[in-house]
Amino acid sequence: MTNTLAGRLAVNASVPVQASRWPARLDLAQSISGLLLALFMWGHMLFVSSILISQDAMWTITKLFEGYFFFGRSYPGIVAVIIALVFGLFILHAGLALRKFPANYRQYALFRHHMRGMKHEDTTLWYWQVMTGFALFFLATAHLWWMLTHPGNIGPFASADRVWGDNFWILYLFLLFAVELHGGIGLYRLAVKWGVFEGDDPAASRRKLRTVKWTITAFLIVLGLATLAAYVKIGMAHEDQRGERYTPAWVEHPEEHAP
Numbered sequence: 118m119t120n121t122l123a124g125r126l127a128v129n130a131s132v133p134v135q136a137s138r139w140p141a142r143l144d145l146a147q148s149i150s151g152l153l154l155a156l157f158m159w160g161h162m163l164f165v166s167s168i169l170i171s172q173d174a175m176w177t178i179t180k181l182f183e184g185y186f187f188f189g190r191s192y193p194g195i196v197a198v199i200i201a202l203v204f205g206l207f208i209l210h211a212g213l214a215l216r217k218f219p220a221n222y223r224q225y226a227l228f229r230h231h232m233r234g235m236k237h238e239d240t241t242l243w244y245w246q247v248m249t250g251f252a253l254f255f256l257a258t259a260h261l262w263w264m265l266t267h268p269g270n271i272g273p274f275a276s277a278d279r280v281w282g283d284n285f286w287i288l289y290l291f292l293l294f295a296v297e298l299h300g301g302i303g304l305y306r307l308a309v310k311w312g313v314f315e316g317d318d319p320a321a322s323r324r325k326l327r328t329v330k331w332t333i334t335a336f337l338i339v340l341g342l343a344t345l346a347a348y349v350k351i352g353m354a355h356e357d358q359r360g361e362r363y364t365p366a367w368v369e370h371p372e373e374h375a376p
């Protein structure tokens with residue numbers, strides 16, 4: 118048994134490899150799960166940033182997901198099911214993405230070498246997608262596990278107490294940049310890969326796509342930072358009443374707010 122590289126390649130070359138549709142199927146599953154997660158994150162940012170409108174708005178959206186306006190009381194179990202589905206999709210996507218990670222240092226070094234040599238923006242974007250993907254393995258898991266085990270602990274005060282009182286702002290600061298960069302690059306690469314928006318001049322439409330990508334990413338990061346600052350501000354002001362849940366005035370004193 119030779120252990121030179123050439124020898125090993127010769128041995129591998131002699132192993133008959135059946136043409137398989139599985140790599141293409143797994144790629145498609147990765148694209149679809151990535152697209153669904155990116156669209157989920159746009160919705161998520163909309164719901165979480167409702168705190169910028171008012172605490173009542175964020176309370177109302179939270180209660181909507183808990184079925185409060187439908188069943189007359191809250192069922193955090195509904196939120197737990199949604200989180201479990203998102204967590205499952207996240208794990209599927211991460212597992213499929215592992216196939217694309219450099220399998221060893223040699224591949225990693227080779228890629229870095231090419232990236233530096235080519236100075237090709239899409240190649241550099243892919244590198245940052247891998248790096249942010251790696252970070253999301255840990256950052257998103259911490260957030261999803263906490264949410265899954267505390268589904269009823271969401272609201273203007275409950276979220277602010279967690280963001281400030283439990284220092285989740287540190288996790289969210291890294292998570293925000295990682296997820297917005299990763300999601301933005303992901304959607305851009307999906308559009309390029311599947312030829313969406315590809316006009317007569319592919320190079321020109323790719324440049325336009327990149328501009329749109331960076332504009333959306335910058336917008337979501339600025340909105341995310343403003344949202345995080347709002348939760349921190351409420352958390353600081355609420356430090357002495359930490360643990361108290363938010364109730365809108367029109368729920369607490371309905372008689373005073375009757376139409």
Ligand code: HEM
Binds near residue numbers: 203207279
């Ligand atoms: C169904 C699943 C999810 C639920 C219910 C959820 C819920 C929330 C809530 C209520 C907040 C506000 C702060 C808090 O209460 O701690 C928040 C913040 C945040 N979440 Fe999620 N989340 C989910 C999934 C995710 C995923 C998959 C990611 C990224 C991979 C993510 C990224 C973030 C970020 C970055 C923040 C900070 C917000 C900001 O900076 O503006 N979340 N999430």
